[in-house]
Each structure stands twice: as structure tokens, then as C-alpha cells.
Amino acid sequence: MRTIIIFLIIALTATAGYSQKEKKRVRKGNSEYSEGNYQDAEKEYRKALMEKPDYSKGTFNLGDAMYEQENYEESTKLFSEIIERNTTNEEKAAAYYNLGNTFMKENKYKESIDSFKNSLRLNPNDKNAKYNLEYARKKLKEQQQQQDQNQDQDKKDEENKDQNKDQENKDKENQDKKDQDKKDDQKDENKDQDKKDQNKEDQQKDQQQQPQQISKQDAQRMLDALQNDEKKTLQKLQKQKAQAVKGSKSDIDW
Secondary structure, three states, X not given: OOOOOOOOOOOOOOOHHHHOHHHHHHHHHHHHHHOOOHHHHHHHHHHHHHHOOOOHHHHHHHHHXXXXXXXXXXXXXXXXXXXXXXXXXXXXXXXXXXXHHXXXXXXXXXXXXXXXXXXXXXXXXXXXXXXXXXXHHHHHHHHHHHHHHHHHHHHHHHHHHHXXXXXXXXHHHHHHHHHHHHHHHHHHHHHHHHHHHHHHHHHHHHHHHOOOOOOHHHHHHHHHHHHHHHHHHHHHHHHHHHHHHHHXXXXXXX
């Protein structure tokens, strides 16, 4: 990118006009500017404008000093003032040129292109303006490509975000289903166990309520045992009765 333009006041003859304070301030400011002392140059240009507020060269060069200090907002304002004033085509072309460079620093390439075009309308032979115009067009193209890439990346990121969210929802649904199935299985197991326990309890109750069934052989043995017990008991009673009769005596006095 080509450098900005600064208006110089060249003292060719010692005329009365050059004794004016604002011009002296501008010359001193230009000297500081050429040494890279942009803050000191700014002070001198502002002093010149205090002497003569509508002094175009002071306004223009102050814009240059602000540009070098990267105060692009202020420099844009000052160059725009030159364009709006009733100045020469040369000054307007230079102001448009510097304004284009200022926009370039702010990455405002569309505005920069417009400024360089306006400069070339007033000064078609300005090679620097032509060069900077093409440079601004190149930077605008790169900027647009970068913006497109960023938009594509943002779109992909959003799509990935949506996909991840969908997958998270699916995973959650699957996990919820597994948890629910597990709960249902546990409920079924509990029901089965409860049923088994109830059946066992019912069986125990039935066994307690119903008389125990025995086989015919066991019943016969029990019957024989009872008959034998009755027989033995009868024999014992008969024996006791016989002994009682035998051992008794009459109390009658014959």
C-alpha cells in the first residue's frame, strides 16, 4: 500500500504571506512529522488551526499526523472536512487518497475502493491511487472469501452441534428406555417372587388344614395296633377281676 500524501509548504521567496503564523506552525509541524515526531507535529498543526480554523493545509496535515498515530476515526473526520470544503481538485484528490488509506487500515475495503475511485476521477494519472485501488480490491476479495469460509464453518459447527444434540437426545432416550426396561423386569421378578411366596404359603396352609393322608398298609398297622392294645387291656382287666374275687373274704358271721 502506497504512503499517504502530506502537503508541504515550500518557501521559494520571502514574501509577506509566509510571515503568517499559521504557515509557520505548519512548516514546523511538517519538520516534526518528517522526523517521525507525530505528536509534536499534531501540536503544531492544531496551533496553526487556532490561528486560522479554515486553513486547509493545517487540517489536511493534522489528518496525516492522526493517521500515523492510528487515530483513524479522527483522521477520517479531518480528510472528510477537506473534501467538503471549497478546495482545489488537487487537495480533494489527495484527501480522497488519504481517506482510502485510512479505510484500508480499518479493513473497510469497500469504502476504501470508493475513495480511491473518487481520487482517480479528480486525478486520473495518480499511479499510487491506481495501485492502492487494485490492492483494496484484492483485500476485499480475500475478506469476502474469509467471511464465506467463516459462514461455512459456522454452518458446519451449527450442524455438528445439532447432530451432537440429537445424538445426546437419542442416547438419553435409549438410556431411559433401558432404565425403564430394567425397572419393568425388576417389577416382573418381584411379582413372580411374590407369586411363588404366596403359592408356598397357600400350600403350607392347605397342609395344615387338610388331614394327613396315610397308606392302606399304615392304616392296617395302626388298626392292628389298636386291636392288640384293646386285647391286652381286656386281658389285664380280667386278670385284675379274678384276683379280686380270689382274695376277698366274707364278713358274714356264720
